[in-house]
Amino acid sequence: MSTLKTQYHHGDLTKSLLQSAALIIKEQGVESLSMRKLADTVGVSRTAPYHHFKDKNALLCALAEKGFHEQESMLFALKAEQKPATDVFKQYVHAYLEYALQHNETYDLMYGRTLWKAGTPSDSLKAASKQTFKAWIDWVEELQEQKVLPNSNTPLRIGQTTWASLHGLARLFIDGIYLDKEDLADMVEQMIKNLCSTSA
Amino acid sequence: MSTLKTQYHHGDLTKSLLQSAALIIKEQGVESLSMRKLADTVGVSRTAPYHHFKDKNALLCALAEKGFHEQESMLFALKAEQKPATDVFKQYVHAYLEYALQHNETYDLMYGRTLWKAGTPSDSLKAASKQTFKAWIDWVEELQEQKVLPNSNTPLRIGQTTWASLHGLARLFIDGIYLDKEDLADMVEQMIKNLCSTSA
């Protein structure tokens, strides 16, 4: 009623949809998000969302994309810290896992099957993921120069494998295979030892 | 018509369902497996499968369970080989990834969200998974004694983290995030270096 943005009948349905969807997903999991219920909770008719997102896949892509931007800025924020590189890396690993567990449903959208295999990742989602991955690889290269990560291979390879390790740990918790979060810190520490042994 | 087993109208619907389901899943992905289509391809009415499996979840659990048994016997087969422990471990890592990529849909059922989070893992599935995990941890302990894997932590922790690493790599390929299978062998080699550096 008073914003500057074009705001027809609803106000800003696009944003409302994203917000509500994120909430539902967070609280009840992505599989219990239906376009119809979503429309209902936002207060519009079943098919109204389809004028803002091509389909369900597109909506989820948008959510995932936001996740990538968050994760990327998390990385940049940490990189900017004035601390020994080793400490920053350790901190990043902890932060990565923490983010993954805290925003587990978003994390799943970002990297999970739903979008990348069962669904169709949008171009902008692919771009966002590629960009954060590149940021990561660049940082890996720096970390290699600073002898934090092993030099036994290219930045790409080291980046791929170390990330895979973090990702694997995250997934085991997210999917409910590892449950005991007491153990998480312990595992993370052990994982860091694996990743940082510069002889490897 | 001629088997010993009790075989009423169909023959052995239970087995037929599992086989067809496995095939459909392998070729088209788990999301395009519907109970109705499955019943149709097997040649029975929509609800016939429900007398053999409580629900779709139960059917998928059965498939996953089979996967665990396969994986476990794969482990035992390798363990029995008369070779240096390091070589056997390397071989196992390669075999693990190969299995995961070859039977990617089964692998996803075994460890993915579908059953463990979105669904309800059956008791026998939980038992099977626990059992293979235990077999893994036991082997890790041996590998630690043989200085193949690091002694910096308990068998459980080392087992958890090394498995997480393998799992992460597998997932990235399965979910279509890493696609270039040319690189796989390279990554696996690098991963092995990470995992085996006995100083960590």
Next chain:
DNA sequence: GTGCAATTTTGACACTGTCAAGATAGGTTT
């Protein structure tokens, strides 16, 4: 052959994603 129990089918319900066609209403042009 009769009866029982395992097995299968038919019918039904509530839910899903999404398309097509119509209604509405805000902003722009005249």
Next chain:
DNA sequence: AAACCTATCTTGACAGTGTCAAAATTGCAC
């Protein structure tokens, strides 16, 4: 101010899903 256009939203509809309840079928033991 009126007319128009276009973005937005709604209603109706269709095909598909998992699965329950009740009825039908069938093989086996007696």
